[in-house]
Amino acid sequence: MVNTLAEPTLVAANEILLGNGRSRRFQGSDHGAGVSYFYVDNQPGQGAQLHWHPYAETWVVLEGDVTFVVGDEQIVATAGDTVTGPAYVPHKFTNTGTGTMRLIGIHASAVIIQTVID
Template identity: 85%
Template sequence: MVETLAVPTLVEPDEIRLGSGRSRRFQGSEHGAGISYFYIDNQPGQGASLHWHPYPETWVVLEGEATFVVGDQQIHATAGDTVTGPAYVPHKFTNTGTGTMRLIGIHASAVIIQTNLDPSSSSGTE
């Protein structure tokens, strides 16, 4: 059996940008990676609507403040904090600070699988 070595890949922000903003969606399977992520850049009041994934998700707050709802728990997090959410548990977050909130939502999957629970939300935008 011959092993194939993985090739390092650089993915520039414009390649994975969501819409016209600064947020990005990295789908690991498209780049030879075993994880996926959302890089979120939100203004006060913005965030993700209620949804769930069939795998755990981990968020790292890079800047600002966010309030997460994970199941029946509400968690206030600030820059430097890490929040975790188990598989199949509905969750959402909102920028509850006064400035820009930036976070990384790490998906324990090479493919992002998301079930939105708010009918007005758009699919796959975290």
Template identity: 65%
Template sequence: MNSTELLPEGIVAAADIRIGTGRSRRFVGAEHGAAVSYFYVENQPGEGPGLHWHPYPETWVVLEGTARITVGEDTFVARAGDTATGPAFTPHCFTNVGDGVLKIIGIHASATIIQTFLDED
């Protein structure tokens, strides 16, 4: 039995969308009848995804910590409570530049997650 069987319909348990053994999670909306998807990420200082893009906009909400976010040619610092966005097809990335854990949600304006990393062949 997985943990979703114990929850009311429409609730997705964190354990069921966890990425690997960490605390980060990947929610694919199409698998749950939703029109949006997201990553919930917990990164240690210095960690973050490499430069990548999506064929739809992405919105980040910083829940805890400090992130350096690059969108195209622009780089800025976002702190807990801040929200930032990046347009479709624009390379972007973020890095935890704080002293503690960065907790950030990356909301994908798509029922599926489509992501192309620039360092891939």
């Protein structure tokens, strides 16, 4: 039997930075992985605009306070909490705390597919 597993790789943070900040975008397909993620580092009032994906998304709050809107639900989460959003349901989040908010947004896809809602 042939081993088809990819070799382990290290992806340095500076290789996947978004813009000038500390947030990052990891596209799994670029690295032989079946999942993708955003590492988000936001200040108070910052967040993501309303959008949806054709797959589920899971957020792990690493630091701070964040308010998610997932469909008609508003969910307030803090460090250590995990929030999930189903496929095709519009969602967004905002740092509603007084300090830095950090989270990981895990995409159940090797490719990030995102449709922004105006």
